[in-house]
Amino acid sequence: MSIRLIAIGTSAGGVTAIQRLMALLPKDFRIPLVVVQHLPSNPGINLSLVFGSAMHFPVFEAVDKLAIEAGTVYFAPPGYHLLVEKDQTFSLSQDEPVHFSRPSIDVFFEAAANAYGTHLCGVLLTGANADGAEGLRLIAQQGGVTLVQDPLDAEVNAMPRAALALFQPHFVGSLTQIAHKLTELARGSDVC
Amino acid sequence: MSIDPIERHLFLEGIFLRFGHDFRLYAEASLNRRLNSLLTRFQTDSLLKLLQRILETPALFRDVLPFLTINTSEFFRDPTFFRALRENVVPVLKTYSKFTIWVAGCSTGEEVLSLAILLKEENLLKRAIIHATDINAQAIKRASEGIYELSTMQTYNRNYTSAGGTKNPSDYYTAEYGLARFDPALLENVVFSEHNLATDAAFVEAHLILCRNVLIYFNRDLQDRVFDLFTSSLAYKGFLGIGSKESMRFSPSATHYETIDQDLKIYALRSDSATVRNQINRGVQP
Ligand SMILES: C[S@@+](CC[C@H](N)C(=O)[O-])C[C@H]1O[C@@H](n2cnc3c(N)ncnc32)[C@H](O)[C@@H]1O
Numbered sequence: 001m002s003i004r005l006i007a008i009g010t011s012a013g014g015v016t017a018i019q020r021l022m023a024l025l026p027k028d029f030r031i032p033l034v035v036v037q038h039l040p041s042n043p044g045i046n047l048s049l050v051f052g053s054a055m056h057f058p059v060f061e062a063v064d065k066l067a068i069e070a071g072t073v074y075f076a077p078p079g080y081h082l083l084v085e086k087d088q089t090f091s092l093s094q095d096e097p098v099h100f101s102r103p104s105i106d107v108f109f110e111a112a113a114n115a116y117g118t119h120l121c122g123v124l125l126t127g128a129n130a131d132g133a134e135g136l137r138l139i140a141q142q143g144g145v146t147l148v149q150d151p152l153d154a155e156v157n158a159m160p161r162a163a164l165a166l167f168q169p170h171f172v173g174s175l176t177q178i179a180h181k182l183t184e185l186a187r188g189s190d191v192c
Numbered sequence: 193m194s195i196d197p198i199e200r201h202l203f204l205e206g207i208f209l210r211f212g213h214d215f216r217l218y219a220e221a222s223l224n225r226r227l228n229s230l231l232t233r234f235q236t237d238s239l240l241k242l243l244q245r246i247l248e249t250p251a252l253f254r255d256v257l258p259f260l261t262i263n264t265s266e267f268f269r270d271p272t273f274f275r276a277l278r279e280n281v282v283p284v285l286k287t288y289s290k291f292t293i294w295v296a297g298c299s300t301g302e303e304v305l306s307l308a309i310l311l312k313e314e315n316l317l318k319r320a321i322i323h324a325t326d327i328n329a330q331a332i333k334r335a336s337e338g339i340y341e342l343s344t345m346q347t348y349n350r351n352y353t354s355a356g357g358t359k360n361p362s363d364y365y366t367a368e369y370g371l372a373r374f375d376p377a378l379l380e381n382v383v384f385s386e387h388n389l390a391t392d393a394a395f396v397e398a399h400l401i402l403c404r405n406v407l408i409y410f411n412r413d414l415q416d417r418v419f420d421l422f423t424s425s426l427a428y429k430g431f432l433g434i435g436s437k438e439s440m441r442f443s444p445s446a447t448h449y450e451t452i453d454q455d456l457k458i459y460a461l462r463s464d465s466a467t468v469r470n471q472i473n474r475g476v477q478p
């Protein structure tokens with residue numbers, strides 16, 4: 001099974017978790033990663049700028065119609081739902097918040113599951129609410145791979161626990177173990 | 193629930209043929225979400241069954257349309273955009289004795305009022321004709337009333353100042369019974385009308401077009417059409433402002449514009465693009 005996109009959802013504790021996870025990935029990691037992170041306190045912040053210098057991958061904010069490229073990390077822009085189309089370009093929406101969140105992880109996971117099917121890997125990390133659980137289940141339903149951070153490893157465990165209460169993901173583990181899994185997936189993939 | 197692509201196709205085609213509203217070139221992923229909530233609202237699991245009901249009872253369409261559009265708006269949204277308008281566009285507008293502005297996709301009017309307030313503070317409101325258009329007739333009606341929940345005034349107050357407002361934000365409305373009623377004089381030179389960017393033609397020559405957070409709902413083909421429509425609707429060196437996460441760089445139209453503000457998405461028609469405009473107007477592919 002070849003994975004063409006990795007969709008990551010997180011809220012509270014996410015900035016640190018994402019930084020650690022990215023640092024654990026090999027430099028030649030080619031599968032594009034999309035991060036949907038809630039930012040309750042500062043709605044105007046552009047995460048791609050926050051992370052840009054700290055990562056060994058090119059980092060962009062996901063703007064409307066941008067084409068997804070290999071070896072790149074994208075962040076959902078604050079204030080918009082992020083979606084992805086079948087032609088592997090981003091689209092945005094200002095539909096109502098979901099789980100009080102815009103961007104919502106569920107919204108991105110669902111769109112990604114529809115667009116990528118079995119070629120998608122969804123990852124749910126530390127976070128303070130249930131956003132992402134339902135979306136991750138949809139990813140599994142459409143044949144994608146699902147990874148959840150072990151609640152014991154997560155800074156805030158509500159988000160991983162909500163997923164585990166809903167269904168059994170393919171893998172539950174620490175950030176380090178998740179990084180290994182992703183690296184394995186990348187090896188088995190014929191990513192363009 | 194995932195939307196069946198064949199049913200979706202037939203549904204959108206049917207709506208277009210019967211009502212003339214063309215959603216066929218909307219961005220799929222977000223339209224799918226809207227279609228899902230439409231199915232929930234009409235308590236059915238099939239777009240085909242729903243289409244049949246709508247075709248039998250066309251009056252239902254009035255309740256369908258609002259589900260297909262997203263009308264989220266905010267006063268002075270992205271306040272820095274309005275600051276940039278003051279800095280880069282207002283000085284040019286000041287050189288005209290009369291000018292025209294088109295707000296495309298005006299929704300419930302927050303953007304039009306913000307613009308009118310800005311123009312008033314620059315002593316330009318009396319020189320302006322503002323055309324505010326949308327496909328959602330209910331939204332237009334609300335926009336033309338200029339009345340909002342008092343609770344939304346918090347955002348207004350906050351954004352007004354960051355947008356470079358120089359007065360007391362509450363100078364422009366009166367509060368009564370939990371509602372904020374904006375000074376009707378602000379909307380005196382505003383013409384509200386229904387206009388569909390997907391199907392309707394150019395109807396003004398504008399010195400400034402604002403179309404923010406509308407293009408994100410369209411696919412690239414439809415975006416290209418709309419950019420063409422704007423190119424053919426802009427006066428010599430006219431300005432175009434789009435949403436902060438929208439971009440013209442994926443469209444062939446980009447070559448006809450120069451970038452005035454990269455981050456805030458303000459563009460101006462290049463002075464040499466008059467021929468392009470004429471070609472578009474005559475239906476020739478530039
Ligand atoms: C999210 S609102 C944007 C409101 C405002 N411009 C702003 O930025 O705050 C999008 C608006 O675009 C309108 N719209 C959608 N499709 C349209 C079309 N084909 N032609 C004209 N307006 C359209 C919707 O009805 C809705 O009011």
